[in-house]
Amino acid sequence: MRLFKNKLIITLPIIVIAVIFIFSLAMIPSINPAPHNLPIAIVNEDQGLAAPKVNMGETIVSNIQSETSANQDGESAIKWIEAGSEAEAKTGLDNQEYYAALVIPKDFSEKQASLKTPDPSSPRMQIYINQGMNASASSVAGQMLNQAVNGINEKLRAELLAAIGHQGGPLSTKQIAALASPIVSEIINVNAAGAPLLSFAPELLSPFYRDWVLSWLPMRFMVEGLREILFFGQKLRMNHPTVVLIWIGIGGLLVLLASAFKRSRTS
Secondary structure, three states, rough: OOHHOOHHHHHHHHHHHHHHHHHHHHHHHHHHOOOOOOOEEEEOOOOOOOOEEEEEHHHHHHHHHHOOOOOOOOOOEEEEEOOOHHHHHHHHOOOOOOOEEEOOOOHHHHHHHHOOOOOOOOOOEEEEEEOOOOHHHHHHHHHHHHHHHHHHHHHHHHHHHHHHHHHHHOHHHHHHHHHHOOOEEEEEEEEOOOOOOOOOOOHOOHHHOOOOOOOOHHHHHHHHHEEEEHOOOOOOOHHHHHHHHHHHHHHHHHHHHHEEEEEHHHH
């Protein structure tokens, strides 16, 4: 009977169950992550052509935004954010505003027009992947951007074949090579992470988990603080995650002191 009267023995299983429960909540998002309004920057610096007056960069931006698929909850999978320049997009990546960025350069229309000539020069796009912001979300963003570029390549390849067919004559070696991949995408990893952090991005979580569980989960504040220090060059400072962790530590210390004080009074 004395064993059951010992409050420490009774409370210890409760504490263990509570810890297991919290860590279980942290693992729930890995079951079926799906993107919800994943912020991705898109930059169109294409200067277009004067004669005929055309800007293929604007056309591609419009097509990509209109073809963004919805997730299983009916929400848009991507939240497109138009940035004014490549430099502005890079600043947003460093400020953790976007998980990725798609940049269309100044000479895009000019090089795309050359694809119909015997001496083509493939236009290029830059895809920036913000690995340090979140490994899972940046990977999903990169895959979605690559799929978008592949879709554009398929349409452009069909258009080029039709145009070359009307022109007649044999294809040059450069034209054949350009048809394989009319638009070349260059992947650039920024704020690179050596290993994934122990969390999913809020945009990959269900609305219930994001609003009612993630908002108070202690591991979230630890991960956010470590992310800023390790991958974004931030120094230790009194930001929101640090303040929350300090209060958690103070609360735990008070519980320990109260337990020790009560034990001393009992003895």
